[in-house]
Amino acid sequence: MIKKIPVQSLEPGMYVSDFNAGWLHHPFAFNSMMISNEAEVARVVAAGIRELYIDTGRGRDIGDHVPTADEVERETARQVRLIEAAPAVSSAETRVSLAEEMNRARQAFGEAVRIIRGLMEDVRLGKQIELASTQPTVEKIVGSVMRNSNAMMTMRRLKSLDDYTFLHSVSVCAMLVSFSKIVDLNLSAIHDIALGGLIHDLGKMRLAQAVLNKPGRLSEEEFVHIKAHVVLGSDLVRQLPGIPPLAMEPLEMHHERYDGSGYPRGLKGDEISRVGQMSAIVDVYDAITSDRPYRKAMSPAAAVQKLFEWSRHHFDPEMTKVFVKSVGIYPIGTLVRLESGRLGVVIEQCDTQLLTPVVRVMYDGKRQHYIVPEDVDLARPMGMGGADSIVGFESATKLGIDISRFLQ
Numbered sequence: 001m002i003k004k005i006p007v008q009s010l011e012p013g014m015y016v017s018d019f020n021a022g023w024l025h026h027p028f029a030f031n032s033m034m035i036s037n038e039a040e041v042a043r044v045v046a047a048g049i050r051e052l053y054i055d056t057g058r059g060r061d062i063g064d065h066v067p068t069a070d071e072v073e074r075e076t077a078r079q080v081r082l083i084e085a086a087p088a089v090s091s092a093e094t095r096v097s098l099a100e101e102m103n104r105a106r107q108a109f110g111e112a113v114r115i116i117r118g119l120m121e122d123v124r125l126g127k128q129i130e131l132a133s134t135q136p137t138v139e140k141i142v143g144s145v146m147r148n149s150n151a152m153m154t155m156r157r158l159k160s161l162d163d164y165t166f167l168h169s170v171s172v173c174a175m176l177v178s179f180s181k182i183v184d185l186n187l188s189a190i191h192d193i194a195l196g197g198l199i200h201d202l203g204k205m206r207l208a209q210a211v212l213n214k215p216g217r218l219s220e221e222e223f224v225h226i227k228a229h230v231v232l233g234s235d236l237v238r239q240l241p242g243i244p245p246l247a248m249e250p251l252e253m254h255h256e257r258y259d260g261s262g263y264p265r266g267l268k269g270d271e272i273s274r275v276g277q278m279s280a281i282v283d284v285y286d287a288i289t290s291d292r293p294y295r296k297a298m299s300p301a302a303a304v305q306k307l308f309e310w311s312r313h314h315f316d317p318e319m320t321k322v323f324v325k326s327v328g329i330y331p332i333g334t335l336v337r338l339e340s341g342r343l344g345v346v347i348e349q350c351d352t353q354l355l356t357p358v359v360r361v362m363y364d365g366k367r368q369h370y371i372v373p374e375d376v377d378l379a380r381p382m383g384m385g386g387a388d389s390i391v392g393f394e395s396a397t398k399l400g401i402d403i404s405r406f407l408q
């Protein structure tokens with residue numbers, strides 16, 4: 001049977017019956033062929049082909065079985081290799097060291113949480129709000145991310161279970177800045193987007209708080225109520241003087257989905273602006289990587305895997321790849337377990353080697369005690385400070401390890 005599939009689903013063993021591109025626009029000698037290895041998959045992806053036809057009579061089909069943890073792990077690794085092989089997304093470089101930026105990032109994050117909490121309280125109490133009070137804090141977040149985005153990304157990983165709505169607002173703001181930096185938006189646009197990110201869920205304060213904070217599954221009716229937060233927020237903010245149009249996009253579009261299944265307007269594909277697409281990806285990523293009362297946070301690697309899966313329908317696949325490249329698989333501040341049994345904190349990563357960051361090893365996982373910290377570059381071969389590899393994530397909270405101590 002001939003099937004049209006998205007390029008993300010292409011795997012070795014599939015028989016391509018048509019690349020769905022002119023002969024000049026794909027890298028192979030024939031328009032139909034057996035895909036025999038990952039390098040060939042990478043070449044198809046690199047050619048910019050989005051969809052193609054496979055013949056399931058002559059090769060593998062898209063399986064619809066539920067993947068095992070091992071397969072998920074392997075699939076993530078495969079996707080990562082494809083992303084790494086993609087051309088560099090930006091010239092955005094880090095201007096100061098992580099250690100230098102940490103204190104400023106901590107202060108900016110804390111201040112932003114206080115500001116958005118105050119603003120949201122005002123909305124909840126029906127008071128008149130003014131956005132001028134957010135400007136200094138938005139500037140601090142933008143400044144911090146521009147100097148070294150890793151510091152602010154670390155802050156969002158350290159956030160706790162309390163006050164999810166406020167922390168989520170600041171996280172979305174910071175991640176949108178980081179994403180905007182990587183897609184080379186100009187600084188004035190980044191400021192507007194940052195403001196939009198910070199206030200994207202303001203409308204939630206106009207909802208019945210009992211529904212908003214309900215820990216369990218929502219009824220159909222309750223879900224309809226929750227969805228109203230977008231329109232409520234947009235009605236509230238739109239009438240404020242001096243609100244830049246770009247700041248409205250994260251607010252109004254963060255629940256729109258690429259295939260038209262989102263809300264409130266059910267916009268499709270390019271009807272959702274680029275900033276709207278970016279906001280949707282960031283909003284979902286932050287939500288699934290955060291602890292909630294009713295479910296544990298997903299590890300960054302599992303979250304990336306989910307984003308890829310959903311990008312077949314919900315997000316622009318190209319933007320998803322760029323986002324993953326910006327956020328990484330093992331973000332700075334992640335606690336990881338190494339093959340040697342040691343635990344360490346990711347302290348450095350490079351966007352061409354997403355699976356082999358630099359890890360500050362500081363805990364013996366087998367004997368359960370701290371060891372003298374040592375920085376291990378997992379990309380380096382044996383005998384050069386490398387030769388260990390990440391086997392999984394660990395919960396710093398569960399082990400009572402204060403990650404921030406090791407990031408100084």
Ligand SMILES: [Fe+2]
Nearest residue numbers: 200201254255
């Ligand atoms: Fe929302």
